[in-house]
Amino acid sequence: MDRVFNFSAGPSTLPLEVLEKAQAELLNANGSGMSVMEMSHRSQAFQDIIDQAEADLRDLMNIPDNYKVMFLQGGGTLQFSMVPINLLRNSRKADYIVTGNWAKKAFEEAQKFGDVVAAASSKDRNFAYIPKTTRESFRPDADYVYITTNNTIYGTHWNYKALPDVGDLTLVADQSSNFLAEECNVTDFGLIYAGAQKNVGPAGVTIVIAREDLLGHAPENTPIYLDYKIHADKGSMYNTPPCWSIYIAGLTFQWIKKQGGVAAIEKHNIEQAKRLYDAIDNSKMFKGTVDPEDRSLMNCTFVTGDADLDKKFIAEAKANGLVNLAGHRSVGGMRASIYNAMPDEGVDALIAFMQKFETENK
Amino acid sequence: MDRVFNFSAGPSTLPLEVLEKAQAELLNANGSGMSVMEMSHRSQAFQDIIDQAEADLRDLMNIPDNYKVMFLQGGGTLQFSMVPINLLRNSRKADYIVTGNWAKKAFEEAQKFGDVVAAASSKDRNFAYIPKTTRESFRPDADYVYITTNNTIYGTHWNYKALPDVGDLTLVADQSSNFLAEECNVTDFGLIYAGAQKNVGPAGVTIVIAREDLLGHAPENTPIYLDYKIHADKGSMYNTPPCWSIYIAGLTFQWIKKQGGVAAIEKHNIEQAKRLYDAIDNSKMFKGTVDPEDRSLMNCTFVTGDADLDKKFIAEAKANGLVNLAGHRSVGGMRASIYNAMPDEGVDALIAFMQKFETENK
Numbered sequence: 001m002d003r004v005f006n007f008s009a010g011p012s013t014l015p016l017e018v019l020e021k022a023q024a025e026l027l028n029a030n031g032s033g034m035s036v037m038e039m040s041h042r043s044q045a046f047q048d049i050i051d052q053a054e055a056d057l058r059d060l061m062n063i064p065d066n067y068k069v070m071f072l073q074g075g076g077t078l079q080f081s082m083v084p085i086n087l088l089r090n091s092r093k094a095d096y097i098v099t100g101n102w103a104k105k106a107f108e109e110a111q112k113f114g115d116v117v118a119a120a121s122s123k124d125r126n127f128a129y130i131p132k133t134t135r136e137s138f139r140p141d142a143d144y145v146y147i148t149t150n151n152t153i154y155g156t157h158w159n160y161k162a163l164p165d166v167g168d169l170t171l172v173a174d175q176s177s178n179f180l181a182e183e184c185n186v187t188d189f190g191l192i193y194a195g196a197q198k199n200v201g202p203a204g205v206t207i208v209i210a211r212e213d214l215l216g217h218a219p220e221n222t223p224i225y226l227d228y229k230i231h232a233d234k235g236s237m238y239n240t241p242p243c244w245s246i247y248i249a250g251l252t253f254q255w256i257k258k259q260g261g262v263a264a265i266e267k268h269n270i271e272q273a274k275r276l277y278d279a280i281d282n283s284k285m286f287k288g289t290v291d292p293e294d295r296s297l298m299n300c301t302f303v304t305g306d307a308d309l310d311k312k313f314i315a316e317a318k319a320n321g322l323v324n325l326a327g328h329r330s331v332g333g334m335r336a337s338i339y340n341a342m343p344d345e346g347v348d349a350l351i352a353f354m355q356k357f358e359t360e361n362k
Numbered sequence: 363m364d365r366v367f368n369f370s371a372g373p374s375t376l377p378l379e380v381l382e383k384a385q386a387e388l389l390n391a392n393g394s395g396m397s398v399m400e401m402s403h404r405s406q407a408f409q410d411i412i413d414q415a416e417a418d419l420r421d422l423m424n425i426p427d428n429y430k431v432m433f434l435q436g437g438g439t440l441q442f443s444m445v446p447i448n449l450l451r452n453s454r455k456a457d458y459i460v461t462g463n464w465a466k467k468a469f470e471e472a473q474k475f476g477d478v479v480a481a482a483s484s485k486d487r488n489f490a491y492i493p494k495t496t497r498e499s500f501r502p503d504a505d506y507v508y509i510t511t512n513n514t515i516y517g518t519h520w521n522y523k524a525l526p527d528v529g530d531l532t533l534v535a536d537q538s539s540n541f542l543a544e545e546c547n548v549t550d551f552g553l554i555y556a557g558a559q560k561n562v563g564p565a566g567v568t569i570v571i572a573r574e575d576l577l578g579h580a581p582e583n584t585p586i587y588l589d590y591k592i593h594a595d596k597g598s599m600y601n602t603p604p605c606w607s608i609y610i611a612g613l614t615f616q617w618i619k620k621q622g623g624v625a626a627i628e629k630h631n632i633e634q635a636k637r638l639y640d641a642i643d644n645s646k647m648f649k650g651t652v653d654p655e656d657r658s659l660m661n662c663t664f665v666t667g668d669a670d671l672d673k674k675f676i677a678e679a680k681a682n683g684l685v686n687l688a689g690h691r692s693v694g695g696m697r698a699s700i701y702n703a704m705p706d707e708g709v710d711a712l713i714a715f716m717q718k719f720e721t722e723n724k
Contacts, residue, residue, distance in 0.1 A: 023385055
């Protein structure tokens with residue numbers, strides 16, 4: 001089989017150009033005589049790779065100097081713990097907005113470490129929307145407010161121009177599934193983190209962007225790997241970092257720059273998602289599952305309303321080289337994840353297949 | 363430059379055959395139509411990869427059914443915390459044998475979590491030997507005794523046939539730098555862990571092998587990623603695992619099987635190390651730095667006794683395609699790391715270069 005169109009929610013499709021470069025230099029990167037997988041993390045060759053990756057990311061997101069960038073291991077799951085351990089530093093209170101499964105997991109984990117409440121939730125309608133909040137929704141002495149900016153499973157996202165008004169509280173964002181997909185002001189947040197395996201690279205690296213003043217407040221007996229300051233002070237080199245994943249992330253950053261940066265990527269993502277949502281809205285068979293104004297640009301969820309027909313659609317799509325279209329079990333139906341690297345041809349092929357399927361299954 | 367002989371202490375050289383296979387299928391693995399980096403960890407394609415990796419590892423090490431195998435993130439550094447957090451379960455005492463830098467770091471980290479003492483140390487002679495212990499060296503109610511089986515920086519290793527007599531106490535081993543390089547009885551240990559980036563694969567995955575009865579005793583407020591039982595119960599799939607690193611580790615396991623398994627690898631490692639140590643011992647210029655009976659099979663440390671001459675050796679070796687031969691700053695001199703994947707040609711080229719250098723610099 002040739003390469004398929006892979007609509008997986010993550011790990012997910014990567015830019016072909018990135019994969020081809022990684023393949024070409026897999027045995028001998030940049031004339032070093034070795035694979036990036038074989039490079040000492042203390043070598044100049046690898047230092048150049050991680051420095052370039054950080055510089056490109058700073059450039060793409062316009063990250064101010066008073067924010068540290070870290071390349072860590074452990075995925076979002078470790079961040080669910082690291083955020084409260086490091087950031088519950090004064091009142092030891094934090095307010096979470098629960099917009100789906102990942103926010104819920106983060107919220108539950110944080111309760112181990114302080115006085116943590118759900119300031120808002122969209123659970124009442126199976127997370128089909130982004131709840132509205134006001135400044136009064138949050139405790140005035142909360143150490144931080146936590147949101148998940150894109151909800152992979154339910155298919156909603158936060159409009160970065162309508163973030164919750166937290167006043168001078170610290171806003172923390174899990175951007176795992178829309179990192180570098182939409183323009184955001186880093187300064188709106190105290191801390192941003194993202195697992196790489198959606199828009200950036202292979203699983204195994206998590207990027208953390210944190211304002212300096214938030215670091216250095218972890219309790220004394222914190223497991224050393226869980227203290228942000230350890231990593232920030234050593235440029236992600238306190239211990240051996242996940243070198244290969246960082247290298248691929250770096251190649252992806254360069255690819256995004258070549259596409260015109262995050263503004264251009266966002267414009268493209270909006271157009272691509274619109275084509276797919278229009279196809280859903282114009283169909284008599286398919287229905288979207290979330291409130292239109294909160295629809296994710298990354299994860300388009302839809303159903304036919306008939307579980308057997310959903311199954312048939314997913315199976316026939318797969319046979320046509322359109323794979324990983326099954327929705328998460330908590331939503332059912334279909335989910336097409338169209339991260340940055342999804343080519344237009346993939347979305348167009350999916351739309352054409354949907355129309356053909358609808359005609360054939362009237 | 364063509365591929366070099368890479369004597370890095372880790373990340374380090376990988377079998378060329380493994381790299382070539384990874385390169386060949388980088389865009390399309392096993393007819394899946396996608397890279398392993400793009401595979402959903404919930405897909406059958408990836409499940410097959412991790413299952414095969416675990417089965418091959420169990421086969422290679424003869425791991426009994428009552429031991430769980432986990433593929434985790436966070437490196438040895440996270441294990442320094444996870445071991446005491448999970449294993450300090452009764453007396454909350456642990457006894458460490460400090461044979462070098464990594465053992466010392468593990469020992470210091472464990473002190474955060476219980477009553478942890480150094481039962482023995484070889485610090486008095488800059489870690490140039492493995493200290494002798496008796497059953498009486500350990501507290502009778504210690505929850506575990508901890509050793510580092512190979513000391514990357516100092517170039518010593520533990521003879522697996524002369525492990526410390528811990529009676530019925532639980533022995534824990536950091537095998538990061540001699541994992542799958544020497545035959546060991548898994549049942550001599552309660553828990554074994556190893557960062558991949560020496561003998562197994564790229565940085566980013568840590569393998570943990572733990573006896574079942576040791577799991578499930580982490581305190582209630584343990585950060586969820588740090589609880590072994592969470593990972594063991596979910597077959598390393600509680601969260602997204604470092605898929606690519608696991609895939610390369612799996613290819614390396616298959617390569618070791620093709621070499622005849624760990625017994626054959628160990629035999630080869632002994633022969634290879636002997637050739638290099640003989641060259642050191644037969645030279646008038648080079649001297650080994652550790653007690654001969656405790657010499658590592660993986661990391662051969664040696665010096666000329668003249669720091670400038672050491673530097674010249676390292677620089678000229680590099681110019682001859684023999685790279686990463688500088689010793690760690692705490693030992694100085696040279697260190698040739700000759701992990702499983704180092705070909706005979708690499709060691710032979712190093713020996714020939716040492717002889718040439720000695721002749722030229724009499």
